[in-house]
Amino acid sequence: MDVLRQLKAFYMPERKYLIASIFFLMVATALGLIYPNLLRYLIDDVIAPQKFELVPWLALIVVVVISLKALNQFLHGFFGGRLGNRVAFRLRNALYDKLQTLSFQYYDKAKTGDLMSRLTADLEAIRNFIGFGFAQILNMVLMIVFGGAMMLYLNWQLTLITLVPIPILAILALRFEKLIHPAFREMRQAMSNLTTAVQENITGVRTVKSFAREKHEVTKFSVRSEAYQTNQIGAAKIWAKYFPVMELVANFSAVILLIAGGIMVINGSLLLGEFVAFFSLIWYIIGPMWGLGFHINNYTQFKASGERVLGLLNEHVHVKNVKDAVELDSSNVRGHVRFENVTFNYPDKSAALTAIDIDAPAGSVIGFLGGTGSGKSTIIQLLMRAYNVKNGRIMLDGMDIKNVDVESLRRQIAPVFQETFLFSASIRDNIAYGIRDVTQEQIEHAAKLSKAHDFIMELPLGYDTIVGERGMGLSGGQKQRIAIARALIKNPRILILDDATSAVDMETEHEIQAGFKELMAGRTTFIIAHRISSLRHADEIIVLDKGHIVQRGKHADLIAQKGPYRDTYKIQYADYVSDDENDYAVIDIHDRRRSNAK
Numbered sequence: 001m002d003v004l005r006q007l008k009a010f011y012m013p014e015r016k017y018l019i020a021s022i023f024f025l026m027v028a029t030a031l032g033l034i035y036p037n038l039l040r041y042l043i044d045d046v047i048a049p050q051k052f053e054l055v056p057w058l059a060l061i062v063v064v065v066i067s068l069k070a071l072n073q074f075l076h077g078f079f080g081g082r083l084g085n086r087v088a089f090r091l092r093n094a095l096y097d098k099l100q101t102l103s104f105q106y107y108d109k110a111k112t113g114d115l116m117s118r119l120t121a122d123l124e125a126i127r128n129f130i131g132f133g134f135a136q137i138l139n140m141v142l143m144i145v146f147g148g149a150m151m152l153y154l155n156w157q158l159t160l161i162t163l164v165p166i167p168i169l170a171i172l173a174l175r176f177e178k179l180i181h182p183a184f185r186e187m188r189q190a191m192s193n194l195t196t197a198v199q200e201n202i203t204g205v206r207t208v209k210s211f212a213r214e215k216h217e218v219t220k221f222s223v224r225s226e227a228y229q230t231n232q233i234g235a236a237k238i239w240a241k242y243f244p245v246m247e248l249v250a251n252f253s254a255v256i257l258l259i260a261g262g263i264m265v266i267n268g269s270l271l272l273g274e275f276v277a278f279f280s281l282i283w284y285i286i287g288p289m290w291g292l293g294f295h296i297n298n299y300t301q302f303k304a305s306g307e308r309v310l311g312l313l314n315e316h317v318h319v320k321n322v323k324d325a326v327e328l329d330s331s332n333v334r335g336h337v338r339f340e341n342v343t344f345n346y347p348d349k350s351a352a353l354t355a356i357d358i359d360a361p362a363g364s365v366i367g368f369l370g371g372t373g374s375g376k377s378t379i380i381q382l383l384m385r386a387y388n389v390k391n392g393r394i395m396l397d398g399m400d401i402k403n404v405d406v407e408s409l410r411r412q413i414a415p416v417f418q419e420t421f422l423f424s425a426s427i428r429d430n431i432a433y434g435i436r437d438v439t440q441e442q443i444e445h446a447a448k449l450s451k452a453h454d455f456i457m458e459l460p461l462g463y464d465t466i467v468g469e470r471g472m473g474l475s476g477g478q479k480q481r482i483a484i485a486r487a488l489i490k491n492p493r494i495l496i497l498d499d500a501t502s503a504v505d506m507e508t509e510h511e512i513q514a515g516f517k518e519l520m521a522g523r524t525t526f527i528i529a530h531r532i533s534s535l536r537h538a539d540e541i542i543v544l545d546k547g548h549i550v551q552r553g554k555h556a557d558l559i560a561q562k563g564p565y566r567d568t569y570k571i572q573y574a575d576y577v578s579d580d581e582n583d584y585a586v587i588d589i590h591d592r593r594r595s596n597a598k
């Protein structure tokens with residue numbers, strides 16, 4: 001019931017459909033109760049006294065009742081269907097909305113396949129129950145109440161004797177529910193594991209094939225598939241055990257009625273018509289009881305699915321706006337970023353960053369260098385408020401970013417990551433992703449600056465070329481250039497290049513950087529790179545090691561000092577650097593390398 005209560009917000013706005021569906025079902029059920037009475041009347045008041053002229057009238061009444069019942073059943077189905085679909089629609093949108101608000105921390109652990117199954121299979125179980133299952137259970141109750149009341153009216157003693165097996169049936173039904181619910185919960189989980197396996201396999205198909213691990217994947221899938229099958233069989237076993245027993249117990253009522261009612265008719269304490277009417281009314285009780293297992297089954301499926309959907313809807317959002325968060329106005333943002341003594345660790349991990357101080361005046365370029373896992377990307381993630389800073393603070397134009405509206409903060413920042421995600425849409429739409437109402441000229445301008453225009457024009461459909469979700473048909477460097485164009489078109493105050501040019505060759509990188517120079521003007525830029533060539537023009541280069549800043553300064557200063565920066569420089573330009581330490585400060589290796597290349 002808790003699931004139903006928690007889902008109230010989704011079905012209550014549709015209560016007119018709910019009420020209509022229940023109302024028509026009640027009318028249909030009530031109309032159904034006229035049959036046994038017509039039968040009783042036919043036998044006791046028409047056939048026994050031989051008033052056969054009433055038969056055509058009775059037949060006519062039956063036709064009218066049947067037609068009315070059919071009409072009401074249709075209306076119940078019509079409104080029930082609407083209700084189910086509208087509730088599913090609301091829930092689907094709410095879930096999708098929630099997926100957008102959940103923070104990076106949630107996605108660090110979330111499984112795509114599991115989320116997909118919540119949005120599809122679980123939602124379908126909810127739709128079915130809210131649309132039909134709920135009304136059917138109510139119908140069952142109504143049939144028992146109406147049928148029972150009529151039976152009591154006809155003969156209360158016989159009613160009480162007949163209904164003796166009902167409490168046994170109720171106990172059985174409760175036990176069945178207790179067993180089947182966990183089975184369904186496990187089944188839903190097994191289904192989600194299965195979907196996850198399929199999703200991961202498709203996403204990682206290149207890795208699977210390159211490592212020739214198809215057999216391993218098939219085995220992995222069969223294990224999960226078998227778990228699902230075992231769950232299904234387990235549920236079927238419970239079902240198979242309880243259903244016949246419940247049916248048997250329900251039929252005992254009919255047997256008791258035949259014996260007790262038969263004796264009463266023979267004794268003359270019950271009219272034959274009443275007995276026949278009783279016999280049809282008993283199915284009003286037994287019928288729903290038979291279906292009890294099915295309804296419980298439906299309800300528990302709904303409950304298991306509802307728990308999973310509500311679990312997602314109630315998921316904690318780690319990064320959200322504080323009360324009275326400041327909405328940034330792009331035209332007023334200058335882009336002065338300061339990290340003040342920032343220390344951060346990911347959940348259940350040791351510190352990824354320790355005591356980080358950075359001052360990036362508006363329009364400056366800050367470069368980050370450091371080994372893998374040294375914390376470069378984490379700095380960027382914190383600036384975008386992907387995670388909340390616990391110690392220290394990050395300031396934008398003198399304002400702590402935790403007091404800034406998250407969306408408006410992210411609107412000021414355009415990131416380009418090492419791994420480019422392209423949507424299955426045209427190149428034009430992929431570039432224009434960051435902003436609305438963008439012209440073709442603006443798109444082309446951004447593409448020219450990111451050196452993407454030429455290769456796009458070589459594609460048969462140019463900017464209209466549809467790229468697959470993994471950027472099918474494009475090289476890593478081409479995808480990166482599209483991602484750079486996507487960031488540039490956003491015209492951000494703060495530009496983030498997280499290993500953004502790692503997939504392009506040095507010459508293209510140099511060309512893109514020439515474009516960047518124009519673009520970086522007036523924007524604060526953070527560049528993470530493994531190549532010294534990408535960082536050398538930065539106003540400040542910060543060298544990180546295990547979350548600590550170990551060196552900082554301009555390129556010329558850093559190569560003049562002993563330390564990791566110079567070591568990296570030495571490795572990357574081994575062919576051009578002489579062993580004389582004093583050379584580092586005076587020789588601009590990059591320029592010499594370029595002139596050598598000519």
Ligand SMILES: Nc1ncnc2c1ncn2[C@@H]1O[C@H](COP(=O)(O)OP(=O)(O)OP(=O)(O)O)[C@@H](O)[C@H]1O
Pocket residue numbers: 108346347349352370371372373374375376377378379
């Ligand atoms: N989402 C995450 N959840 C938990 N730990 C993380 C997460 N992202 C990074 N880390 C950990 O934080 C540390 C810093 O990682 P970070 O990604 O910032 O390094 P990096 O310098 O950008 O590395 P690379 O150059 O390989 O991208 C590492 O120890 C890493 O394992």
